Amino acid sequence: MARKASLSGYLELLPAERFAELHVLDTLREVFEAHGFSPLETRAVETVETLLQKGEIDQEIYAISRLQEEERSGREAKLALRFDNTVPFARYVTENAGHLAFPFRRYQIQKVWRGERPQAGRFREFSQADIDIVGDGALPFRCDVEIVVVMARALEALRIGDFTLRVNNRKLSEGFYRTIGLTNTPAALRVVDKLEKIGPLRVAEELRETAGASAEQAELALQLAQIRTSDCTFADKVRQLAGDRPADLLQQGLDELTELMSELNARVPGRAVADLSIARGLDYYTGTVVETVLHGHEDLGSICSGGRYESLASAGKRVFPGVGLSIGVTRLLSALISSGELASSRSVPTVVYVTLRSDDDWGPAQDVADQLRRRGISAEVALSAEKFGKQIKYADRRGIPYVWFTDELGRHEVKDIRSGSQESVDPSSWAPPTEDLTPQIIRKTEGL
Amino acid sequence: MARKASLSGYLELLPAERFAELHVLDTLREVFEAHGFSPLETRAVETVETLLQKGEIDQEIYAISRLQEEERSGREAKLALRFDNTVPFARYVTENAGHLAFPFRRYQIQKVWRGERPQAGRFREFSQADIDIVGDGALPFRCDVEIVVVMARALEALRIGDFTLRVNNRKLSEGFYRTIGLTNTPAALRVVDKLEKIGPLRVAEELRETAGASAEQAELALQLAQIRTSDCTFADKVRQLAGDRPADLLQQGLDELTELMSELNARVPGRAVADLSIARGLDYYTGTVVETVLHGHEDLGSICSGGRYESLASAGKRVFPGVGLSIGVTRLLSALISSGELASSRSVPTVVYVTLRSDDDWGPAQDVADQLRRRGISAEVALSAEKFGKQIKYADRRGIPYVWFTDELGRHEVKDIRSGSQESVDPSSWAPPTEDLTPQIIRKTEGL
Incomplete structure (x- = not known):
């Protein structure tokens, strides 16, 4: 991403960077499919009504309209681009419920658009990778x-370095607020959600001012939000704070978060922390909530x-509960690419560049290339018989690892541009080491 | 695609259909990369100015604007969604020329949007798969x-049945018109392009009326357009029609088309026809033109x-010539899926459904599933210990080929739902036949 974006807020990658992105997307797809998640895409366009359904919206939506408007009729619904994958997926589930087997698990890796003010690391078009499991009635x-x-x-x-999943449960937070008599739980959650941004003093102040908390309630809410444990000991700390008569909801939240933390520590040890400051205040979550820090x-x-x-x-009386997580792929990727932590060894898929001795050799050279391609080895043939030095330089500049020579007697040699070593070979059997077959992903974080 | 689209002109697939689509996209990517084409994506959004640059536009463009407009300033460029992959690619090439090695070959598989009147097989959002080679100055x-x-x-x-590439060369057609004194070649090309739609009589009439052809010129142009050969004999026929003094341009066109046909017959025998009616009248082509009939x-x-x-x-004095072809993926796919010619064996990636004897067995069942996943076998664990019959039925309904049982002594058995056969197995070594590892693509055209 050496060049500047020609339209601010829109990221475009160079081919080598796109290889790194494809590697990320392929890896996600592989893991999701290994766990039984089906692939799904929804249309880019939704009615504005659908997009605004969930109420509170802090995303700026892009509406679309035909440039040539003459035939627009008032009856047509106003349309806009999706700003996440969840709202379109919810619409898809209600429309196609009759064709899906519940619980339905799908992954969805697609672009979304938001009219945000451009700033470092914020994009107006970006990819999100979502997985969700949705039930019919219960889950x-x-x-x-x-x-x-x-x-x-x-x-x-993805091997992009160390990360921590910060998990909490809204039932736990809300149940705790009820237990201590703090009744405006949505306001309290919204305030606590800002803990990292504004600090504990301001949170306590806002809890009193906007959530109607007493000084003591604010202090307790703040103490709750400061609990962080990498095991299940958070539960004891919460019980100590909550006193004798925990609300049912608090107990449910404690049970769920305990189950989650204990399974996470068994299945992905060292990756999760119970962090009771996580609230995701503005969203429509009702239990488990997760954020992830890299x-x-x-x-x-x-x-x-x-x-x-x-x-x-x-849909009518039918309710579809769900649970899902979403990776902000573009943001993550652009950070890793610009910091040099993620790169690709070449800008082309080509493994072998077949040189030309004379312009008439293009046909036989394509025959050699075809023998390689048929065995899964990407090959490209020079377009004209320039001096060998120039042909090799062209291959080298694009990161192609091997150049191929055929002499006037039809004998073949292949040269590894990197080492300079050259050997006699047979196009029907020669193969490069496996790691050269596709562009190699280079990670600076490896070995740290 | 049993259900109706909830927004007309927008296609959404069910998971099994999406597997078929992914198979098509993966296959294209594999072939393109084997031939040295690099992956590329451009942003969905272009300035209206860029989109209208090429002059004549018969696509209806979707403009985008923020739903919350308060801050719009007059200085911001009007933006719209791309309607093909070529115009954005051209813009990308000029912007990134300094970072690309020419001739630059790329593939680009992306959605495009057109505000077309919805009708059978026409979509407002659809995927196109493009390959192009672009030179710097010459190609x-x-x-x-x-x-x-x-x-x-x-x-x-793709193995979607028999197809024919219909190839022609604009230099040949234009050169022929010049040779016979028909000077309004753009108008003549536009008329001839309609041959299949309106028939030879109307074409002759329109050539006289809109392209200023004499009766004899119209007749000759029509005869040219009716030449179709599967080898290089078209050239003799053209020379016969053109008489003694062919324009230089005609000779160039004949040479190029002869080279193309002779290489195609050598490298992809039986796939191409020199069809001199192909004009692609409204586009900006200057030589080779191609259409494909399935x-x-x-x-x-x-x-x-x-x-x-x-x-x-x-860009300034720098000119980038190119050559490219584009597959209309969505249109093709939707036709093959609705006709039943292309389908997938299941709606989930899952190979093995691990059943539960009791609700407490979920952890050990996940351990079994993990052993399979680590070896690339997609596995899913039942969510509750319903009756085995019910668990098997759930797997069967989703097309999962195998169910797994573990008894109270920790002994494992796997059952092939399709055949009913069941055998004792070890989760650390059992593997299904390769063809069961991913959903199988089913083609009705096979064996025809």
């Missing part, structure tokens, strides 16, 4: 466990977030 | 040959089109 809590485990494994498979990239904010929502979608 | 003609060969191989690799799906029109353009893009 067991172990789906929450599965979703978090699968995402932890996906992030591990160490060394704390400025990115959460790279993977989501949680449980008792009513992802509904 | 050898053999790039035309390569592009057509690669696309023919891509279509062969036998049995003639109503789809051309499933893969494109050609040579001497000026794909320019």
Whole structure:
């Protein structure tokens, strides 16, 4: 990403960078499919009505309209581009419920658009990779466990460095507020959500001012938000704070978060922390909530977030509860690429560049290339018989590892440009080492 | 696609159909990369100015604007969604020329949007798969040959039935018109392009009326357009029609088309026809032009089109000639899926459904599933210990081929739901036949 974006807020990659991105997307797909998630895409366009359904919206939506408007009729619904994958997925589930087997698990890796003010690391077009499990009427809590485990494994498979899943449960926070008599729980959650941004003093102040907390309630809420444990000991600390008569909801939240933390520690050890400051205040979560910090990239904010929502979608009396997490792929990728932590060894898929001795040799050279291609070795033929030095330089500049020569007697030699070593070979059997078959992904974090 | 689209003109697939689509996209990517084409994506959004640059536009463009407009300033460029992959690619090439090695070959598989009137097989959002080779200043003609060969191989690799590439050369047609004194060549090309739609009589009439042809010229132009040969004999027929003094341009066109046809017959035998009615009248092609008919799906029109353009893009005095072809993936796919010619064996990636004897067995069952996943076998664990019959039925309904049982002594058995056969197995070593590892693509055209 050496060049400047020609339209601010829109990222475009160079081919070598796109290879790195494809590697990330392929890896995610592989992990998601290994765990039984089906691929799904929805259309880019939704009615504005659908997009605004969930109420509170802080995303700026892009509306679309035909440039040539003459035939627009008032009856047509106003349309806009999706700003996440969850709202379109909810719409898809209600429309196609008759064709899906519930609990339905899908992954969805697509672009979304938001009219944000351009700033470093914020894009107006970016890819999100979502997984969700949706039930028809009910959905067991172990789906929450599965979703978090699968995402932890996906992030591990990306090998982008150390990360921590920060997990909490809204039932726990809300139940705690009820237990201590703090009744405006939505306001309290919204305030606590800002803990990292504004600090404990301001949170206590805002809890009193906007959530109607007494000084003592504010202090207790603040103490709750400061609990962080890498095991299940958070539960004892919460009980100590809550006193003798915990609300049912608090007990449920404690049970769920305990189950989640204990499974995470068994299945993805060292990856999760019970962090009771996590609230995701503005969203529609009703239980498990998750944020993820990538160490060394704390400025990115959460790279993977989501949680449980008792009513992802509904159709008449039918309710579809869900649980899901979403990785902000573009943001993550652009940070790793610009910092040099993620790169690709070449800008082309080509393994072998077949040189030309004379312009008439193009046909036979394509025959050689075809023999390689048929065995899965990407090959390209020179377009004209320039001096060998120039042909080799062309291959080298694009990172192609091997050049191929055929002499006037039809004898073949292949040269490794990197080492300079050259050997006699047979086009029907020669193969490069496996690691040269596709562009290699280079990670600066490896070995740290 | 049993259900109706909730927004007309927008196609959404069910998971099993998406597997078929992914298979198509993966196959294209594999063929393109084997031939040295690099992956590329451009942003969905272009300035309206960029989109309208190429002059004549018959696509209806979707403009985008923020739903919350308060801050819009007059200085911001008006933005719209791309309607093809070529115009954005041209813009990308000029912007990033300093970072690309020319000739630059890339593939680009992305959604595009057009505000077309919805009708059968026409979509407002659809995927196009493009390959192009772009030069800096000049581009050898053999790039035309390569592009057509690669696309023919891509279509062969899709195994969607028999197809014919109909190739022509604009220099040949224009050169012929000049030779016979028909000077309004753009108008003549536009008329001839309608041959299949309106028939020879009307074409002759329109050539006289709108292209200023004499009766004899119209007759000759019509005879030219009716030449179709599967080898290089078209050249003799053209020379016979053109008489003694062919224009230089005609000779160039004949040479190029002869080279193209002879290479195609050598490299992808039986796939191409020199069809001198092909004009692609409204586009900016300057040499080779290609359309593709899928036998049995003639109503789809051309499933893969494109050609040579001497000026794909320019920046100051620098000109970038290109040659490219584009497959209309969504249209093709939706036709093959609705006709039942293309389908997938299941709606989930899952190979093994691990059943539960009791609800407490979920942890050990996940351990079994993990052993399979680590060896690339997609596995899913039941969410609750319903009756085995019910668990098996759930797996069966989703097309999962195997169910797994572990008894109270920790002994494992796997059952093939399709055959009913059941055997004792070890989770650390059991593997299904390779063809069960991923959903199988089912083709009705196979064996025809």
